[in-house]
Amino acid sequence: MAQRILDRLKETFGAKILETSSPSGDEVAVVARDDWPAVARFLRDDPVCAMDMFIDLTCADYPDRRERLEVWLRLYSIGHRHRVCLKTRVSAEDPKVPSLYDLWRGIDWFEREAFDLFGVVFAGHPDLRRILLYEGFEGHPLRKDYAAEKTQPLVGYREVPPTKVPPFGTAEGMPWSRR
Amino acid sequence: MGVEDRIRLPVRTEVLGGAEAAFATTRLDQLLGWARKYSLFMYPFATACCGMEFMAMSAPKYDLARFGAEAPRFSPRQSDLLWVVGTISQRQAPVLQRIYGQMCEPKWVIAFGTCASTGGFYDNYATVPGIDRIIPVDVFIPGCPPRPEQALDALMLLMKRIADGSARGEPILANGQVV
Numbered sequence: 001m002a003q004r005i006l007d008r009l010k011e012t013f014g015a016k017i018l019e020t021s022s023p024s025g026d027e028v029a030v031v032a033r034d035d036w037p038a039v040a041r042f043l044r045d046d047p048v049c050a051m052d053m054f055i056d057l058t059c060a061d062y063p064d065r066r067e068r069l070e071v072w073l074r075l076y077s078i079g080h081r082h083r084v085c086l087k088t089r090v091s092a093e094d095p096k097v098p099s100l101y102d103l104w105r106g107i108d109w110f111e112r113e114a115f116d117l118f119g120v121v122f123a124g125h126p127d128l129r130r131i132l133l134y135e136g137f138e139g140h141p142l143r144k145d146y147a148a149e150k151t152q153p154l155v156g157y158r159e160v161p162p163t164k165v166p167p168f169g170t171a172e173g174m175p176w177s178r179r
Numbered sequence: 180m181g182v183e184d185r186i187r188l189p190v191r192t193e194v195l196g197g198a199e200a201a202f203a204t205t206r207l208d209q210l211l212g213w214a215r216k217y218s219l220f221m222y223p224f225a226t227a228c229c230g231m232e233f234m235a236m237s238a239p240k241y242d243l244a245r246f247g248a249e250a251p252r253f254s255p256r257q258s259d260l261l262w263v264v265g266t267i268s269q270r271q272a273p274v275l276q277r278i279y280g281q282m283c284e285p286k287w288v289i290a291f292g293t294c295a296s297t298g299g300f301y302d303n304y305a306t307v308p309g310i311d312r313i314i315p316v317d318v319f320i321p322g323c324p325p326r327p328e329q330a331l332d333a334l335m336l337l338m339k340r341i342a343d344g345s346a347r348g349e350p351i352l353a354n355g356q357v358v
Contacts, residue, residue, distance in 0.1 A: 132270075132305075133270065133305075134269070134270050141303070141304040141305070146304070148302075148303070149302075150304060151269065151303075151304055151308075152269065152304065153269055153272065153307070153312075154269055154270065154272050154273050155272045155273050155276055155313055157312040157313065158311070158312055158313065158314075158315075160309075160311050160312060
């Protein structure tokens with residue numbers, strides 16, 4: 001349905017739109033991070049697109065790729081009732097993406113969340129602090145190289161007796177990742 | 180005698196000279212325990228979906244008032260029974276510890292549901308793997324979420340332990356098995 005958005009983007013930005021696809025009717029366009037704010041601003045201000053509503057910003061980690069962190073921006077047009085997903089990719093070594101705080105104020109906490117859990121640094125964000133985790137937490141837990149069993153407790157654990165009682169075996173009831 | 184019968188009687192109390200004589204002998208700690216078990220002031224620390232079952236349990240249908248524990252206190256300084264109802268994240272751990280410290284002595288703790296008891300399926304960076312790692316627990320209630328009957332059963336077990344002065348810091352499973 002929103003194929004015309006992708007066509008519009010391609011005719012406006014040409015080769016700057018690196019990829020487009022429509023998985024399950026969900027239009028996706030991929031841009032380089034340097035074009036990220038310009039394309040987003042175009043999507044908001046262009047009368048054909050008119051993406052006036054920011055829906056979601058999130059991130060995904062693909063450890064096999066060189067530019068492994070993929071930032072997703074989901075937008076919706078209230079007037080035209082169409083939506084689009086804009087993506088950009090950055091490497092874990094240089095995870096900087098320009099902030100879109102000036103375009104949609106509501107993106108504030110979403111960028112903080114992506115920074116908190118994936119370590120994407122949104123350049124130009126006015127208050128880029130951790131939002132879900134706490135001060136002193138090391139690393140970004142939703143990256144695939146964060147060890148699954150690594151915890152960083154804020155308070156020391158008490159010594160407790162083993163709470164497995166017969167007839168349960170030692171591994172019974174344990175999550176798969178700990179067996 | 181079942182548990183239900185036993186919790187109604189002050190344990191090891193002897194009535195001398197028949198009902199006309201109208202005096203009884205007992206030990207002070209047993210008398211105190213007997214009195215305390217019917218006047219529990221609960222502090223509900225409800226963080227997750229188990230809270231709905233807790234509300235059901237507190238509502239007239241299951242009628243917590245039968246056990247003298249129906250009055251919730253929303254200040255830990257006025258309460259002596261802490262219900263930890265739901266998932267406790269690492270970020271909440273210092274808060275929970277502080278609340279426990281602020282409660283009146285003698286105080287008791289019930290871990291309501293699998294998450295509070297063991298962390299449940301949240302085997303990750305964010306969740307405390309059982310609140311007994313940070314504060315002493317008297318009764319664990321399994322279930323995701325537990326039925327109100329299970330919670331009432333746990334309350335009756337706790338009342339029994341309060342009445343007979345069982346050692347603190349020795350957790351008990353909701354099937355009555357001492358860990």
